Amino acid sequence: MSYGWEQQQQQDQYGGGWDSSTGAWSGGGDQTSFSYDMGTTDFGQEQQFQSFEYSGAPSHTSPAQTSTTYTTQQPNFFTPGPSIMTPSSSAETGGVGSYSVEDEEPPLLEELGINPDTIMQKTLTVLNPLRRTDPTILNDTDLAGPLVFCLLFGSFLLFSGKAQFGYIYGIGLLGCASMYGLLNAMSLSGVSLGVVVSVLGYCLLPMVALAGVNILLSLQGVMGMVLTAAAILWCSVSASKLFVTGLTMDHQQPLVAYPCALLYAVFALITIF
Numbered sequence: 001m002s003y004g005w006e007q008q009q010q011q012d013q014y015g016g017g018w019d020s021s022t023g024a025w026s027g028g029g030d031q032t033s034f035s036y037d038m039g040t041t042d043f044g045q046e047q048q049f050q051s052f053e054y055s056g057a058p059s060h061t062s063p064a065q066t067s068t069t070y071t072t073q074q075p076n077f078f079t080p081g082p083s084i085m086t087p088s089s090s091a092e093t094g095g096v097g098s099y100s101v102e103d104e105e106p107p108l109l110e111e112l113g114i115n116p117d118t119i120m121q122k123t124l125t126v127l128n129p130l131r132r133t134d135p136t137i138l139n140d141t142d143l144a145g146p147l148v149f150c151l152l153f154g155s156f157l158l159f160s161g162k163a164q165f166g167y168i169y170g171i172g173l174l175g176c177a178s179m180y181g182l183l184n185a186m187s188l189s190g191v192s193l194g195v196v197v198s199v200l201g202y203c204l205l206p207m208v209a210l211a212g213v214n215i216l217l218s219l220q221g222v223m224g225m226v227l228t229a230a231a232i233l234w235c236s237v238s239a240s241k242l243f244v245t246g247l248t249m250d251h252q253q254p255l256v257a258y259p260c261a262l263l264y265a266v267f268a269l270i271t272i273f
Helices: 005-014 063-073 089-093 116-127 135-139 144-159 165-186 193-202 205-216 222-247 253-272
Strands: 017-019 024-026
Touching: 116 135, 116 144, 116 193, 116 205, 116 222, 135 193, 135 222, 144 165, 144 193, 144 205, 144 253, 165 193, 165 253, 193 222, 205 222, 205 253, 222 253
Parallel strands: none
Antiparallel strands: 017 024
């Protein structure tokens, strides 16, 4: 085996050299001898090193505690934040800062323009003509009640074998237009078409009851004529009272009741025949 120039310099410096017979490096002179024996079986194996504590003060912290302390000091980057689909605790407990969409939404009947209180008051006024009428209820042009009563009237006639829906709506529109012109000519304040349709529609309720009786009994006899006359009188008195009260037409109720009686008499003829 040949050596380079660096190995020759080392040999000259330390006074030793490579011993080819032993396969080791030998130091010369008085220098401390050392050797690297590559012929042994332990050469090249991993050496075991001992760890030392370099801090001056002794540490009493166990490795488990150190690991735990280090772990808790690390920021948690995977903590899930609040979700928009999950209600907050303040909303569940009804706190001061809670917000509910349902509290801001108006009722469905109010969105549709249907006032149950007004419907009930007008219905009770029609059923009891002697009842004191509130003039403010005429300001609400509610058409839900008249529409329901017209549908009931046509349905009862249909059960009697008379499909008269076209006549009901046609005569009703013609009668409302006639009463609208008549009331505007008689009153000083005037009236809207919606008020006329609402009042005449609600006052159709006794005629609806007459059509219901016609399903069970025939109205072409004496008993039927009496019931028909009572229904016409009931409808006309209720309608005229509502118009006079709402339009402040004092002492003019008979003048208003007469055209109303003519209109409801046509509906009575449809019911009987």
